[in-house]
Each structure stands twice: as C-alpha cells, then as structure tokens.
Amino acid sequence: SPILCFTCEEIYNSLEILSRKESIALEDYPVLGEIDLQLEKEYQTLLALRGHINTALEPLRKGQVIGSSSEASVAYLPVLEEEKELVNKLGEGEVARACILSSFSLASETKVEKHNGHRCDRCWNYFEEVEEDSEGNHLCHRCSNAVKHFVMEHPEHE
Known part of the structure; x- marks a missing residue:
C-alpha cells in the first residue's frame, strides 16, 4: 500500500507551523525565489565533471577491477577550465563526495585506479x-x- 501520503501527513503534523491547515494536501506549493544562475552553472559543470570521471572509470568497471565508483581513486586533468575553477572553489574532498569517489585530486594527467x-x-x-x-x-x-x-x-x- 502507498505509504508516502501517510508519511508526509505524519511529518507535517510533527512540524511546528503557526498556521497549519487540516492536511498537507491543502497547503500551497512554496513560492520559489530567484533562480541562482551562477549556482545552476556550477551544478552543470559538476555534472559534466562527473560524466568525464565516469567515462574514465568505465574500463575499470568492465575489467572488474572496481564494482562501483566508491572504490576508485581519481587524479584528474580538467577537460574544461570551469571544472578546475569549481574544484578549487569546492575542494577536492567535496568533489570526491559529489562524484561518489574515495579520493579525488587535480593532476597533470587523468589517472584512475582502485583505492588501496x-x-x-x-x-x-x-x-x-x-x-x-x-x-x-x-x-x-x-x-x-x-x-x-x-x-x-x-x-x-x-
């Protein structure tokens, strides 16, 4: 049986909201503020970076060296200047988490291997x-x- 509608109601009822309606289904959708174009651009860059990394990892997956990206260590030569800027802004550890890698670093050439x-x-x-x-x-x-x-x-x- 569908549980999401019940779970949403339970969460809604546990929130401390001053002007609560009878049900979450009667609430209006939140009004979104301005779209942060810079954040959207950075996210698109992160998705492109992740795509490049996944392409580099594919031979290790096919060769059964790794089963998932979390087993990988990646030294990466950025394809785009925006990728390098984003890594410098976020930090290598945050990029590793976003790309589901055990380790990530910028390098003069791309090298992928199983993390030891x-x-x-x-x-x-x-x-x-x-x-x-x-x-x-x-x-x-x-x-x-x-x-x-x-x-x-x-x-x-x-």
Whole structure:
C-alpha cells in the first residue's frame, strides 16, 4: 500500500507551523525565489565533471577491477577550465563526495585506479586510515566523529 501520503501527513503534523491547515494536501506549493544562475552553472559543470570521471572509470568497471565508483581513486586533468575553477572553489574532498569517489585530486594527467585503503563500514568509502570502534566497526574520521556526536546527543542508544 502507498505509504508516502501517510508519511508526509505524519511529518507535517510533527512540524511546528503557526498556521497549519487540516492536511498537507491543502497547503500551497512554496513560492520559489530567484533562480541562482551562477549556482545552476556550477551544478552543470559538476555534472559534466562527473560524466568525464565516469567515462574514465568505465574500463575499470568492465575489467572488474572496481564494482562501483566508491572504490576508485581519481587524479584528474580538467577537460574544461570551469571544472578546475569549481574544484578549487569546492575542494577536492567535496568533489570526491559529489562524484561518489574515495579520493579525488587535480593532476597533470587523468589517472584512475582502485583505492588501496580500508573501507569505512558506515559510508563505504576507502581511506588510508580507519578507526576501529568498541563494536569492531571500521570507521573513517568523519563517520567516527558523527557516531561519537550522535552517542553524546542520544546516550540511550549507546
């Protein structure tokens, strides 16, 4: 049975809204503000960059060296100047996350390979170093911090 309509109602009812209508179905759609053309251009550049990376990864997939892009480490020579500018603006780590890669860097030539590090049990990306928690999970630094923060905020889940 369809659950989305019920889930939407439950979320709507849990929100603290001053002028709540009887049902979310009776609400108006939000009015969008101005379109940020620069953001749209950057997003299109990111999609193009991701397409170029996926094309470079295809031989590794076909050769069964990697099963998914999260297993890959990519050194990348930008095809477009806009790609280089975007990477410099966002940072290599953010581009790696957006392209679902374990690591990404700008380089003088494009090189793709299987990442030789350890897989994080939470985000499934590969890292040079992972930490083992009290339950034997191997977590990257970012995930380890997220779990520690969650446990501090919700001690009942420890």
